[in-house]
Amino acid sequence: MPARRREPLAREEPAELQVAATNGNIVTDSRGRKYIDFVMGWCVGNFGWRPAAIAKAIERFKGPDYVYPGYAYAPWTELARLLASLAPRPLTTCFRATGGSEAVDLALQAAMIHTGRRAFLSLEGSYHGNSLAGLSVGASDNRERIKNLLPHCGKIAPPLDAKALRRVEQRLKRRDVAAFVMEPISINLGVLIPEKDAIRRVRDLCRRYGTLFVADEVACGFGRTGRLFAFEHFDLDPDMLCVAKAMSGGLAPIGAVIATAPIATSMEENGGAFYSTYGWHPRSVAAAIATLRDLKANRPRLLASVAEMSEYFRIRLLQLEFNRPAAVRIQGLAIGIDVGDEDYADSIHDNCRRNGLLVSTEGSTVLLLPSLAIDKRTAARGLDILARSI
Numbered sequence: 001m002p003a004r005r006r007e008p009l010a011r012e013e014p015a016e017l018q019v020a021a022t023n024g025n026i027v028t029d030s031r032g033r034k035y036i037d038f039v040m041g042w043c044v045g046n047f048g049w050r051p052a053a054i055a056k057a058i059e060r061f062k063g064p065d066y067v068y069p070g071y072a073y074a075p076w077t078e079l080a081r082l083l084a085s086l087a088p089r090p091l092t093t094c095f096r097a098t099g100g101s102e103a104v105d106l107a108l109q110a111a112m113i114h115t116g117r118r119a120f121l122s123l124e125g126s127y128h129g130n131s132l133a134g135l136s137v138g139a140s141d142n143r144e145r146i147k148n149l150l151p152h153c154g155k156i157a158p159p160l161d162a163k164a165l166r167r168v169e170q171r172l173k174r175r176d177v178a179a180f181v182m183e184p185i186s187i188n189l190g191v192l193i194p195e196k197d198a199i200r201r202v203r204d205l206c207r208r209y210g211t212l213f214v215a216d217e218v219a220c221g222f223g224r225t226g227r228l229f230a231f232e233h234f235d236l237d238p239d240m241l242c243v244a245k246a247m248s249g250g251l252a253p254i255g256a257v258i259a260t261a262p263i264a265t266s267m268e269e270n271g272g273a274f275y276s277t278y279g280w281h282p283r284s285v286a287a288a289i290a291t292l293r294d295l296k297a298n299r300p301r302l303l304a305s306v307a308e309m310s311e312y313f314r315i316r317l318l319q320l321e322f323n324r325p326a327a328v329r330i331q332g333l334a335i336g337i338d339v340g341d342e343d344y345a346d347s348i349h350d351n352c353r354r355n356g357l358l359v360s361t362e363g364s365t366v367l368l369l370p371s372l373a374i375d376k377r378t379a380a381r382g383l384d385i386l387a388r389s390i
């Protein structure tokens, strides 16, 4: 299980990829070389780069340069309503954030305020953002680098099997855990897909012992796994949902927590105001409203296309002959190919780059996160390059 965190872009990607332009499924570098993009900014460009509806909304934007968080701004309400309309019914109230790390941090604060508890539980090796709280619930080896992360953060080694479930119950029984936080399908753990019964059992245990269940869908949300949100695969009802990345189609930074009404009431009553100077900047809000309106209107078509392309990727990937036994994990267009060796995964990444394809890696897993709007011809060209690069 990969426990390392992605390095900053300049170190993860060889320095020569100087991005000059992004369009559709293609990244162009400063020398004019084109790459098929199977990373899409790591789940940011779910709808392709520069989706027309979103780009147009930004071009037409004539709103205020900035709105002070203490004032009202009608598009904030509109975006909050739009988000709540996409989330399941008990999730009614949005908190504004500038991105995924802030969203997760807010959710953890909200959990502590609402429950009066201080401990957290999460999956070992996971990634939940770069704030101190996010790193605290992330991989334990973060503590080797940063010596003063939050205490009382328990980790459950994945997968969620019977042993892991026993550990979850033992820990929750003490009734001091404010929240269990996880990506329902973990992109950061190389597309780890839990058993439905197991994740539902975790949710039930949370309910039984008064712990909030926080779904971090910063990466796996907005259609990536073939459902609008990954928790829908398991008929789950999270207490809080963290979103960011694809929410604005990559055109502007934004994030949000969507919480139940009782949690929102606790926030109001206990001063959890979550001031964020650039949280929901007007331009980001314009991009997010355009993105989510488009997503809402085209949801059935988009998800049908994800299902079709997912099957295409699955069939093609199972035909590939890797140097060593490889396991393909695929849900929608979240695709992890565990090639069993980190160096081999890195060499595939580098060969793909040389051959004109962008992929990502997490430890020994090669990650493919193509646009949800990818056409078969581009997918085939990308997969041909992958086949030449293994």
Ligand SMILES: Cc1ncc(COP(=O)(O)O)c(C=O)c1O
Residues within 6 Å of the ligand: 042, 099, 100, 101, 102, 104, 127, 128, 129, 130, 183, 188, 216, 217, 218, 219, 220, 244, 245
């Ligand atoms: C699951 C998850 N949570 C939180 C974050 C942090 O989001 P951001 O980089 O927007 O702060 C990430 C980023 O990769 C993520 O994958």
